[in-house]
Amino acid sequence: MPDRRAFTFASAALAALLGALPVLAVFGPGALDPWNQGWLLAGPLGPDPVQLWLGWTYFVHSPWAWPPGANPNYGMELGTAIYFADAIPLLALLGKVLRGLVVLPQYVGPWLFLSGALQGFAAWLLLGQATGDRLARAMGAGLLALQPMLINRMAGHTPLAGQWLLLLALWLAVLPGGGWRRGFAWATLLGATALVHSYLLAMVAPLWLADALRRIGPRSLLEVVLVPAAIGGALWLGGFFLLQGGLASGPGSDMGGYGTWNADLLGWLDGGIWSGLLPDLPGPDHWEAGSLYLGAGGLALLLLGAVAFARHPVVPPRRLWLLLAALLALLGFAVTHRITLGGARLLELPLPEVLVQRLSALRNAERMVWPASYALMAAAVALAARRWGGRRLGWVLAGLLALQWVDLRPGLAFRHSLVVGAPYGVPQRLFDPFWAEAAPRYARVRAVPAANMGEGWESIARFAALAGLPTDSIYMARVDGAAVAALRARMAELLRSGAYEPGTLYILRDAESLALAEASHVPGRDLLRQADGYWVLAPGWWAR
Template sequence: MLGASVVLVVFGLGPLDPRNQGWLLAGPLGPDPVQLWLGWTYFARAPWGWPPGANPDYGLELGTAIYFADTIPLLALALKALRGLVEVPQYVGPWLLACGVLQGLVGWRLLGRATGDPLARAAGAGLLALQPMLINRMAGHTPMAGQWTLLLALWLALDPGRAARRGLAWGALLAATSLIHSYLLAMAVSIWLADWLRRVLARRPRLGLAIEALAVPAAVLAALWTGGFFLLGSGLDTGPGSDRGGYGTWNFDLLAFLDGGMWSGLLPDLPDPGHWEAGSSYLGLGGLLLLAAGALAWARRPMALPRRLWPLTAALLGLLAFAVTQRVTLGGALMAELPLPAWLLDRLDVLRNAERMAWPLAYALMVGAVALADRAWGGRRVGWLLLGLLALQWVDLRPGLAFRHGLVAGAPSGVPQRLFDPFWAEAAGRYVRVRAVPAVNMGEGWESIARFAAQAGLPTDSVYMARVDEVAAAALRARVAAELRDGRYEPGTLYVLRDAASLALARGSHDPTRDLLRQADGYWVLAPGWSERIAEGR
């Protein structure tokens, strides 16, 4: 209930209605919810492909699969399988509520490793749910709200006994996480490897561990294949020259846990590196005081780190080092820049938004602090302490919660209109696809063009994808430029011209007696054979 209350306070009841699509598309939440809605809208009505996650109509030559449209493939595949029984225009709202519930529930189970006091477990679970790093992702990059997978991974890794079917549990968790988001997968896999190594060092049955070492990666690969991950020929590496930046662009500042930013009403906004993720790693005043209480408890009753936790600690510190990146900053100031070879930076670009990789350590530190406090003062006292910290956390985060609530408050329930010229409605019935020229990921006007195409049921290459095959994109741009230059237009294609060069090519090749070249809502549009289609009533 505490986890659910966080979601309800921020989003209200409206987004829980699967028919309410407007809150995703109104604009303030950014492009990611729109990307998800478009990917799901195309995928839901398309016939099944091979692999099942293939989604070619959203992107055409640039399109690959639902995996790269961040559609939460775990839900998209299941809901498409139920097509005909239930129609779900959007599932993001119910997903967020489920994430809040699971964050609280798994947090309760995880804190059971640290304390047996019910109040301490409940208040601690609420503190794990009331975290900016979770709520920030809910109001934007919604698949990343599945941070309960990280708590569940920590819960498995902290099991001191010979948990029955542990390998099966890890395989199921990592396969499911594979179909939620790749960043969560990378973090959870690191925790699994640490747990597997711990059991190896403890001389657990080697045959079972060998089978697990093969079966778990196989389950992950099978899940990725199902979601269409391997349809991307190239493009996982964005490269240092990418306009969105490469590894090191979104680094974890050494003061990130302390930076209240726009979240805190009680702590100051500290200088930060200035990237998109900066400010979202704040632990809240309640979380910070919990860590302070844990440190005080350890000082009162010092203890060495148990050997069984060494692999997990190494994995969490490794994730932190990855998050810090080669550009080490303190309060936004560059302290050091480590010389990494270009080939390594290219590989690391796969997980370019590195600050997120500190999340598992943040959760582990809070759980560890509860365990230390319970050992020093007893669970009953810790329960009241955590209840007070949870109330303080709520007070501290009110500015951030209010801001995110304002992003969805008053949003329309229907799909907001972007293009109003009557031309679009006429063209929708006369063409079979829409091309945005030149074809680039997240190009000029991509959202308006794609939304028109989606509502008209037309495939389009006007997209925003997490990754695209740049080789395929370059080939597509060259091919379409040749079509416009020579006047050999692709049959049934409506061209939306996004730059002066493409417009010049169309002006030089189109036949004014047959083709229509005009502006509609600020976009230049080439409609080949328009006169003939009008005459034929098409």
């Protein structure tokens, strides 16, 4: 008779494969090649992959600093750390350690494939608490991996593909028992999560807290110290504490704070551009609206779980009550105080402005629905398995997974269109021969006035990165507004006085800066000209 362990291994491997297949369908095998950078930088995926590539390119070629995640050449006075380039610090630090052996131009593609496989495997672990049937676990895992809330982030804000960390947190939280191993597992998970993305950390931490409070006692005292230490140590390694201010601000902060990027009450049902079977419902007016859709297969799973519950109601065991409270709190945070139904404002709860400002550190609140979404689907599997048994459920889930693939074809095809046909290498953005001539003659590149995501930031930063020149033309997840203001004032005074910094190339981004440069530069010494539509001040050009 075949070894039961072999069947279990095959079930886990199938779950991982089902998690990786959507990534392959969207990005193709070429993204796995670390030297293939064009699909990241060609443009359709938006600015976030470019931000990651720039942060990593500077970080890997810079000397080690203190803390290890410091990345001063990308941003100079505005630069802080690899953490705020959203460059998956866990991989960036590892890649920098290994740079003596190999320097990878990009690790996003391998990260996405790994995240897809880990999503399937982590879902398989979680569903093992719902059913012992191997087919049901594998098919259910595939359904939890083929989700718009995951794939949407893969095709943009790539660190947030690490949603397998949420599934591992849910798995730990529902495991019975405790002990010191549980504390070490949580510390490891939260430390790793802190080095992937702060939003994921904000979701995993409440799940740990709920589990820790349930197990509070003398044996858990070490865990109460160990877990915060792991989080703090990981954040320090990534350079998180180098940012002195501006945690509640960042690119797009002019579009509003907490409450602007809310989860709509119909978000799970909104097929948007994802669905070929269900309609596009009205939703909130923000960029991430429409990505909470669970798919026709996911919604059918919830219906199956609801029917099972209606026939045989069950009260969750007391050990899960705090976990349910944490999930509801995250769901409430995502809905925010501005409650919408189909995009229409139903209610706005009054919140003190100081609290809104604090909560705006997690401005994209819609994302906080993810743990509840995964927990709800896992609970539906548990209820259905209890009612009909795992063997029959396995075939039902296989059908729901097939339904999910059929339903999500439009969304998958659209995201595939964003990367298909992209060039292999780094696409050219600046073509004037001036840039190639200027690169070896200067030591740094400034964009004036200073700004986070200022005009032309990507073209300027890409030129500087390829030339190996530090720059303050950046896109960071968060910047210190006071540092931006101080740099703006200093550059304005410098241009006004003509006391230019040695070895600095200035790219002038507004009329005021251009006027100051026109009045202060010395024509026989300095070059002031346009190149690819940008006004450039090259001090000492004619004196070299």
